[in-house]
Amino acid sequence: MELRQLEYFVAVAEERSFTRAAERVHISQSGVSAQIRRLERELGAELFDRSARVATLTVAGKAALEHARAALAAAGAVGQAVGEVTDLIRGTLTVGMVLGCTITPLFDALAAFHEAHPGVELALLEDNSDRLVEGVRSGALDLALIGTANAVPEGLEALTIISERLVAAVPPGHPLAARRRVTLPDLADHPIVCMPQGTGLRAVFDEACAARGLRPVIALQAGAADTIADLAVRGLGVAMLSESMAARYRDRLTALPVEDVRAPALLALVWREGGGPAVRALLRHARRTFSAQPL
Incomplete structure (x- = not known):
């Protein structure tokens, strides 16, 4: 008994046709019929009633079908298990x-x-x-x-x-530095230093501004938080960062929660x-x- 014979048997049983089963397993109809005959000889019983136009399971065929499906599933599981081990070896x-x-x-x-x-x-x-x-x-x-x-x-x-929440970070002496928090309209009066478009922080900031009809001045853009912080420290704009990012620069910048931006980064x-x-x-x-x- 071979796995391919069980595969062909299941295909004929599910398609109820030797022709459609052959198309499904990509071999000739005569090839499917020959392998099913071999399987029947090994089992000592006919699996299909061939007297009608539709391939119908016999009592023996019905008894064999679920076991055949289980055998194919087990063989597939073996292949998958070995494949997964191989993928984790190389x-x-x-x-x-x-x-x-x-x-x-x-x-x-x-x-x-x-x-x-x-x-x-x-x-x-x-x-x-x-x-x-x-x-x-x-x-x-x-x-x-x-x-x-x-x-x-x-x-x-x-x-x-x-x-995390979005925060604005400013150096000592900045007009916003004495505040405990800011709003987007507050930031609209100052140049902004932020991540470029296509980043998560920028998407949060842009979407919040668009919802309020604001068009902030993006003075400078950088892909690294260190660069944004360094530019803000030098007075080139208000840094837009996440809370954890801004915390790394607390010795040089004051982090101000943007209270009207509720969506987290x-x-x-x-x-x-x-x-x-x-x-x-x-x-x-x-x-x-x-x-x-x-x-």
Whole structure:
């Protein structure tokens, strides 16, 4: 008894036709018929009533059908299990991350994954969030750390890592420095230094301004938080950052919550639905490192 014979038997039973079954398994009808005859001889019973135009299961055929399906499913599971082990022994995992990424738990997760699966080659790509999302959707990237204004980009799975309010950061002596918080209209009177379009922080800021009919002056743009902070320290504009970003520069900048921006800026890992074994393994490490370490 061979697996292909069981495959052909199941195909005929489900299609109720030797012709359609042959089309389904991509061999000739005579080939399907011959293999079914061989299977019947091995089992010592006819599986189909061939007296009618439709291939109908006999009592023996009905008894065999579920067992045949189970055998095919078991064989498929064996192949999948071996394939997953093989993927984690050798292969490539391509990970994207936002420009200027300083999220050390991600690096810890990559290190733990590499230690557990040294045969898998890791490739890293930095880009803005919009292009990273498209890379994951197209399959060019297996997984990416992105900034976003939406919890789950359409068509992808996501694990939210950080959800924070937007803040304005200004140096001592700035007209806004004495305040405890600001609003978007307050910021409209000052030049802004922020992330470029295509990033999560910029999307949150732009969407909030558009909702209020405001058009702030974007004086300078940079992809790294350090650069934005350095420009703001030098008086070139109000820095738009997340809370955790701004906290790193508390010795040079005053962080002011933007009280009329309620939508959070999100940092999330995204991947295609299901993912592969390497993606799932990296996600397990990521969940452990992000839950164990403060960001």
